[in-house]
Amino acid sequence: MKVFMHCDMEGASGIYSAEQVRCAQGRDLLIADVNSAAMAALEAGVDQLIVCDTHAGGGNFILDRMLQDPRITWLPRSRGEQNGKLRWMPGLNETVAGFMLLGHHAMAGTKGAFLPHTETGRWADFQINGQSMGEMGLEACFAGHWDVPVCLAQGDEAACREAEAMFPGIVTACVKRAIARDACSGPDPEQARKLTGRKVAQAVEALRAGRCRPFKPQLPMTVTIRMVKTESAEEAGQRPNVQRVDDCTVQCTVERRCDVLKWLTGAGLP
């Protein structure tokens, strides 16, 4: 069974302040967390594992500190080369049995969430076919292009509730709860990693039992972004096939789920 783990940082075990996300301590906690989740996946029977660093586009994994195992492919950035071309999430295709969202956070504007945002602080609301969602939704939509089911989300309580509402059958690992927008509390990192490991094993079990579904918004998809500032909408509105809906909002219609963001950021397939 081949699994793709997409790892952000804000929702990782033991990261309890915005400060930690910006410093070396956050990176250390992220590395410990993904190593432990990767180990849990292998122990649960995953025999090919791709682990991708997506926080700020990547650059947080230190390769010689990552679990060394021939079954694991470490992707240091969320964009990488495949067949001589750059693409988003190299290796994610129809041979992948499950998609795991580690270290994730709730969408922009979520109340009671730790560091909620979607992609950048410039986006106020992101929608597919009129449904607001965050990074978990748009990443799962990309995976949905190949019918890859979403089986696990790890993060704060708000991120887990968001995932459960969007992806029926998903297993969630709730490792913290916000006490302010930039602070949260939860078990010590070791406990949180143990919990995550158990949830990874449950997610693998859920995949085997066929309880998880790919996220497949209806095609063609209308993708809408309300920006915080007019200037961002102005700029995005210059791109090909992008409609300006109002002062702050742009929209594009796409024919494939893998093109969910390509029209705006270029991220997707070549």
Ligand SMILES: [Zn+2]
């Ligand atoms: Zn992040």
